[in-house]
Amino acid sequence: MNSRYQDCIKACLECLEACNNCFDACLNEEHVNMMTECIRLDRECADICAYAVKAMQTNSPFAQQICRLCADICESCGNECKQHDHSHCQNCAAACFRCAEKCRQIAAA
Amino acid sequence: MNSRYQDCIKACLECLEACNNCFDACLNEEHVNMMTECIRLDRECADICAYAVKAMQTNSPFAQQICRLCADICESCGNECKQHDHSHCQNCAAACFRCAEKCRQIAAA
Amino acid sequence: MNSRYQDCIKACLECLEACNNCFDACLNEEHVNMMTECIRLDRECADICAYAVKAMQTNSPFAQQICRLCADICESCGNECKQHDHSHCQNCAAACFRCAEKCRQIAAA
Amino acid sequence: MNSRYQDCIKACLECLEACNNCFDACLNEEHVNMMTECIRLDRECADICAYAVKAMQTNSPFAQQICRLCADICESCGNECKQHDHSHCQNCAAACFRCAEKCRQIAAA
Numbered sequence: 001m002n003s004r005y006q007d008c009i010k011a012c013l014e015c016l017e018a019c020n021n022c023f024d025a026c027l028n029e030e031h032v033n034m035m036t037e038c039i040r041l042d043r044e045c046a047d048i049c050a051y052a053v054k055a056m057q058t059n060s061p062f063a064q065q066i067c068r069l070c071a072d073i074c075e076s077c078g079n080e081c082k083q084h085d086h087s088h089c090q091n092c093a094a095a096c097f098r099c100a101e102k103c104r105q106i107a108a109a
Numbered sequence: 110m111n112s113r114y115q116d117c118i119k120a121c122l123e124c125l126e127a128c129n130n131c132f133d134a135c136l137n138e139e140h141v142n143m144m145t146e147c148i149r150l151d152r153e154c155a156d157i158c159a160y161a162v163k164a165m166q167t168n169s170p171f172a173q174q175i176c177r178l179c180a181d182i183c184e185s186c187g188n189e190c191k192q193h194d195h196s197h198c199q200n201c202a203a204a205c206f207r208c209a210e211k212c213r214q215i216a217a218a
Numbered sequence: 219m220n221s222r223y224q225d226c227i228k229a230c231l232e233c234l235e236a237c238n239n240c241f242d243a244c245l246n247e248e249h250v251n252m253m254t255e256c257i258r259l260d261r262e263c264a265d266i267c268a269y270a271v272k273a274m275q276t277n278s279p280f281a282q283q284i285c286r287l288c289a290d291i292c293e294s295c296g297n298e299c300k301q302h303d304h305s306h307c308q309n310c311a312a313a314c315f316r317c318a319e320k321c322r323q324i325a326a327a
Numbered sequence: 328m329n330s331r332y333q334d335c336i337k338a339c340l341e342c343l344e345a346c347n348n349c350f351d352a353c354l355n356e357e358h359v360n361m362m363t364e365c366i367r368l369d370r371e372c373a374d375i376c377a378y379a380v381k382a383m384q385t386n387s388p389f390a391q392q393i394c395r396l397c398a399d400i401c402e403s404c405g406n407e408c409k410q411h412d413h414s415h416c417q418n419c420a421a422a423c424f425r426c427a428e429k430c431r432q433i434a435a436a
Contacts, residue, residue, distance in 0.1 A: 013340060020384030023152075027145045036136045043132075043152055044278055050377050051269060057347035060262055062291055069287050073280055122231060129275030153387055159268050160378060166238030169371055171400055178396050182389055241370075245363045254354045261350075261370055 004109070005056040008067065011095075011102040012049040012056075015074060018088075018095035019046035022081065025088040037080050038089060045077040045096060052103065064107050071103035113218070114165040117176065120204075120211035121158040121165075124183060127197075127204035128155035131190065134197040146189050147198060154186040154205060161212065173216050180212035222327070223274040226285065229313075229320035230267040230274075233292060236306075236313035237264035240299065243306040255298050256307060263295040263314060270321065282325050289321035331436070332383040335394065338422075338429035339376040339383075342401060345415075345422035346373035349408065352415040364407050365416060372404040372423060379430065391434050398430035 023042035026035040052070040055063045078096030081089040132151035135144040161179040164172045187205030190198040241260035244253040270288040273281045296314030299307040350369035353362040379397040382390045405423030408416040 009344075016380075017336075017384055020381055024149075024385045027149055032145055033141045036141055039148065040133075040136055040276070040278075044273070044276075044280065046381065047269060047272070050381075051265060053343075054265070054347055054373065054377075055262070057344055058258070058262075058351045060258075061294070062262065062287070065287055065290065069280070069283055072283065076279070118235075125271075126227075126275055129272055133276045149385070149387075153382070153385075153389065155272065156378060156381070159272075160374060162234075163238055163264065163268075163374070164371070166235055167242045167367070167371075169367075170403070171371065171396070174396055174399065178389075178392055181392060185388070242367075245367055250360045250363055254359055257366065258351075258354055 005063070005106065008099075008102040008106045009053055009056050011099040012053045012070070015095045015099035016046050016049040016053070018092040019043075019049070019077065022088045022092035025086065029086065035084070038077075038084060038092075041073075041077040041080050042092065045073050048073045049099065056106075064109065067103040068107035071100040071107060074100035074103065114172070114215065117208075117211040117215045118162055118165050120208040121162045121179070124204045124208035125155050125158040125162070127201040128152075128158070128186065131197045131201035134195065138195065144193065147186075147193060147201075150182075150186040150189050151201065154182050157182045158208065165215075173218065176212040177216035180209040180216060183209035183212065223281070223324065226317075226320040226324045227271055227274050229317040230271045230288070233313045233317035234264050234267040234271070236310040237261075237267070237295065240306045240310035243304065247304065253302070256295075256302060256310075259291075259295040259298050260310065263291050266291045267317065274324075282327065285321040286325040289318040289325060292318035292321065332390070332433065335426075335429040335433045336380055336383050338426040339380045339397070342419075342422040342426035343373050343376040343380070345419040346370075346376065346404065349415045349419035352413065356413065362411065365404075365411060365419075368400075368404040368407050369419065372400050375400045376426065383433075391436065394430040395434035398427040398434060401427035401430065 019042040023039055026039045029035055048070045052066050055066045074096040078093045081096060082093035128151040132148055135148045138144055157179045161175050164175045183205040187202045190205065191202035237260040241257055244257045247253055266288045270284050273284045292314040296311045299314060300311035346369040350366055353366045356362055375397045379393050382393045401423040405420045405427065408423065409420035
């Protein structure tokens with residue numbers, strides 16, 4: 001695997017975990033009707049992070065384009081999550097924004 | 110691709126679609142707090158159906174074991190969905206039970 | 219599910235199947251050393267098609283962007299496959315180009 | 328997320344990386360015709376590891392069953408990889424056997 005991807009893979013894996021945790025926790029919240037966009041985006045973001053990780057780990061010729069899309073989805077998920085006070089949402093927002101930043105660096109390289 | 114898988118692949122793809130539609134529709138329901146188990150299982154069931162399809166389409170040596178797991182998850186999703194009157198849930202339950210039956214046939218072959 | 223996606227979802231599912239069949243068949247070819255790019259792209263293309271299907275079936279706000287990426291990967295996979303005479307490669311190339319066309323229509327809508 | 332899954336998630340993520348690296352490296356080997364089973368199993372194993380990670384991170388009621396299947400696929404992949412002297416195969420075999428062990432512990436809990 002190309003070592004220039006190492007930081008971005010790490011950020012994607014942390015984002016994946018934060019999104020999956022947030023998905024599960026949102027579904028357990030009392031006011032789940034406030035969390036529906038978060039639940040949707042958590043699923044989508046976790047899945048694109050997994051796809052981006054695979055692309056980088058297999059030296060895909062599409063790694064840059066995939067990371068660009070991943071950054072867009074991460075940003076959208078982070079912007080939704082940061083509006084909610086739950087710690088799982090705040091953690092997820094932070095992980096999403098870090099991942100978006102690392103993905104943009106790969107996309108621009 | 111082994112043609113004996115054809116019916117099961119079709120049932121998995123229909124189940125995948127029904128689960129993804131139900132996931133989206135549940136998140137738009139007024140009483141989403143009633144639908145949280147449905148939302149969880151829709152995601153899980155859609156994903157295992159996709160994995161089972163890939164296993165069959167690539168002639169995986171694990172196709173039978175994967176179909177057995179897929180059948181269990183489909184049944185669980187179907188049992189949850191059938192308790193809700195929404196047409197997307199009733200459609201999903203029917204697709205899940207059909208898929209479970211086809212997957213059991215592969216698992217037992 | 220939004221019905222405007224129907225043709226594109228169908229094209230993605232046919233491409234997914236063609237790519238997975240081609241992946242399996244390439245690995246069984248005598249001269250597998252000629253097929254390595256095909257094997258790589260078949261995996262990547264099958265996976266992005268599955269992701270695009272899910273995005274459309276769940277009415278993702280990213281469906282257009284995902285379809286644009288899917289179209290690029292499908293074209294690349296089609297261009298590789300069409301160079302090989304095996305029927306599984308020719309079938310796969312045709313399915314990839316059809317899918318790319320349908321994805322471009324969604325992306326441009 | 329349930330903290331009892333922490334070790335198993337880590338082992339799955341390491342196995343996922345080892346499998347994806349091995350997939351890519353096998354396709355670059357001179358004698359790729361010797362590596363076809365490895366390439367197949369690397370893909371399948373990477374994908375089931377990703378699915379198991381998601382199941383654990385979302386507290387799926389199917390986490391144990393999924394880990395049992397994951398352990399079987401990891402063992403099969405490890406047994407194939409260990410027969411090849413390439414360092415990517417030896418690394419992958421080790422990661423697969425560790426992951427299988429951690430998955431069996433979850434399955435038996």
